[in-house]
Amino acid sequence: MTIRLLLADDQALVRGALAALLALEDDLEVVAQVGRGDEVVEAARTSRADVCLLDIEMPGLDGLAVAASLHEAGIGCRSLIVTTFGRPGYLRKALESGASGFVVKDTPATELADAVRRVHAGLRVVDPALAAESLAGAANPLTDRERDVLREALGGASVSDIAARVHLSGGTVRNHLSSAMGKLGGSTRVEAAHAAERQGWL
Structure with missing residues (x-):
């Protein structure tokens, strides 16, 4: 079974690199790419993507808000945050938003492909180092x-x-x-x- 992917990142070079890496996997197919957060839900709906790989910082709508929108849209597209910004606070927000996973961009390609498969299977995937840091870190003290x-x-x-x-x-x-x-x-x-x-x- 082929897993259909939507890539959402405002940097075309990053999208291209991700698409090239993931295309090497027999069971993964990139069916759509967008550079703005506010284009994701419609692109997911029209491309019938199974998993959306989301950057956090994008114009239009950030990846955390997009993850929540995808979750609420009920179109069956799960979200995996793939970001440079590996911060514990972002991890907590992402999981609270309904994202199924959170990994950083320097994750090896084979591990990223495996993360996609696990998210597609309904599992939750979190970068282990970031998970440990998040558990050790204090909760947000700000009102x-x-x-x-x-x-x-x-x-x-x-x-x-x-x-x-x-x-x-x-x-x-x-x-x-x-x-x-x-x-x-x-x-x-x-x-x-x-x-x-x-x-x-x-």
Whole structure:
């Protein structure tokens, strides 16, 4: 039986390399490729793909949101996150979103093909090193509002800009930033935002 694959990655070179590697397997066939997250569900539906290999960072819709959309669409296409960003927070989010697996892009081709087969068979596949790190790591300590203000702080936005974007007063934004900085150990809001991003908490 041939397993039909959809590749979703915004880098054409990466998609091409994945397609070439997976095409070497007799039981795997790449039936569609897209470069935007918001094109995935429709492509999965029209190509009748069995498994979608999803990058996390894509224009339109990120891979975690796409995994949730695929799960909710009920079209029988399972998702496997294949990403450069092997962060414990991303792993937790991916599995909560309904993804069936999570591996990093430097996974050997034979292991990636095996991961596809296992996901297709209804099993859950997680990169072992990342799983161990995730179990050892702390849960996300940030509140929803702290995450909101830190996301805006990532690009160096001022307190007044952040306040306008998240519809809070400047004083409330300062309080959330101060609390988040205390939890994350950052000496500036930008440092704290980057620390949270590295953990996959944003």
